[in-house]
Amino acid sequence: MxxxxxxxxxxxxxxxxxxxxxxxxxxxxxxxxxxxxxxxxxxxxxxxxxxxxxxxxxxxxxxxxxxxxxxxxxxxxxxxxxxxxxxxxxxxxxxxxxxxxxxxxxxxxxxxxxxxxxxxxxxxxxxxxxxxxxxxxxxxxxxxxxxxxxxxxxxxxxxxxxxxxxMFLRWAYELPRALRMFPKARNSGVSGIRLAGVFLYPLRVALGLVIPVCQAMLLFLDRFDTVxxxxxxxxxxxxx
Structure with missing residues (x-):
């Protein structure tokens, strides 16, 4: 299938x-x-x-x-x-x-x-x-x-x-969505470099490494939300 x-x-x-x-x-x-x-x-x-x-x-x-x-x-x-x-x-x-x-x-x-x-x-x-x-x-x-x-x-x-x-699980869900705000380094379907995407690429990579760690911490904290x-x-x- x-x-x-x-x-x-x-x-x-x-x-x-x-x-x-x-x-x-x-x-x-x-x-x-x-x-x-x-x-x-x-x-x-x-x-x-x-x-x-x-x-x-x-x-x-x-x-x-x-x-x-x-x-x-x-x-x-x-x-x-x-x-x-x-x-x-x-x-x-x-x-x-x-x-x-x-x-x-x-x-x-x-x-x-x-x-x-x-x-x-x-x-x-x-x-x-x-x-x-x-x-x-x-x-x-x-x-x-x-x-x-x-x-x-x-x-x-x-x-x-x-x-x-x-609440903490919801925050952990939201975190990866921040990466969608970064422009891509290359335009989709056409040749050409997007300068903003290239300039921000190191930050995007860094966040991509940090976000899972933050998510794990938030998921640990979620047990304390009893409401x-x-x-x-x-x-x-x-x-x-």
């Missing part, structure tokens, strides 16, 4: 947010019994399909979020608020980093509820602090209370929302 953005391969320090999401998805996969039916709602390139080899995995997406992605592996190319799937079809629904891209989040969560079997589980992640991405399809950021509202309004019970780390109301994002589980 060919994909252009391998979520599972992302390292802890290069993309801490995605690393946390992947850890959550791995725990979901480990907890599902062999043969369980799973819908990956908003699956994109189906980057997590390999973790669910023991399940009956199906994927749905609008296939418009990222022009560089390969959407050929989808089972359903459809909006998540109008899935072409019969009622009570799946044991579990997985929805990672998708809800912020949906114009009708409540309608979409209701559809996830509809396609779940009675007793089925929803596993969902969203960011609370992240830059705009996959624009212009980026509409919302969620608090834990907003997530609980959406899921209870859709009919779910046993709704549990857990922060992905605390955890300012995380990078949230993990949610709920039951139909």
């Amino acid at each position: 060919t994909i252009t953005d391998d979520f599972i391969a992302k390292s802890k320090y290069s993309d801490l947010g995605r690393y946390c999401v992947t850890a959550f998805v791995k725990s979901v996969a480990d907890g599902l019994a062999p043969g369980s039916s799973l819908l990956d709602a908003g699956a994109g390139e189906c980057a997590y399909k390999g973790l669910f080899r023991h399940c009956d995995y199906k994927a749905a997406d609008m296939a418009i979020g990222d022009s560089t992605w390969n959407y050929d592996h989808l089972d359903y190319k459809a909006p998540l608020d109008n899935l072409p799937i019969p009622d009570a079809s799946f044991d579990a629904v997985l929805c990672t980093q998708v809800l912020e891209h949906l114009q009708k989040p409540l309608e979409c969560v209701k559809e996830m509820y509809r396609v779940l079997k009675p007793g089925g589980r929803l596993f969902l992640t969203v960011p609370m602090a992240q830059d705009e991405h996959q624009t212009p399809y980026d509409y919302f950021r969620y608090t834990s209370y907003g997530l609980k509202y959406l899921c209870t309004a859709a009919g779910f019970s046993e709704v549990s929302v857990v922060p992905m780390g605390g 955890r109301n300012d995380p990078w994002g949230w993990e949610l589980t709920a039951r139909k």
Whole structure:
């Protein structure tokens, strides 16, 4: 299966947010019994399909979020608020980093509820602090209370929302983004040197070495944030 953005391969320090999401998805996969039916709602390139080899995995997406992605592996190319799937079809629904891209989040969560079997589980992640991405399809950021509202309004019970780390983890996630502000030393696609990029290159290299050390320190400090109301994002589980 060919994909252009391998979520599972992302390292802890290069993309801490995605690393946390992947850890959550791995725990979901480990907890599902062999043969369980799973819908990956908003699956994109189906980057997590390999973790669910023991399940009956199906994927749905609008296939418009990222022009560089390969959407050929989808089972359903459809909006998540109008899935072409019969009622009570799946044991579990997985929805990672998708809800912020949906114009009708409540309608979409209701559809996830509809396609779940009675007793089925929803596993969902969203960011609370992240830059705009996959624009212009980026509409919302969620608090834990907003997530609980959406899921209870859709009919779910046993709704549990857990922060992905605390404030220090969020800072550790933000640090590598500083490198994006530096101009490249060479223009993309054309010949020619960018003087600003060349001049600042040593600083960029130095920061590239220092940032992982700072991230490690922040991740150590994260254990002392016991309030955890300012995380990078949230993990949610709920039951139909």
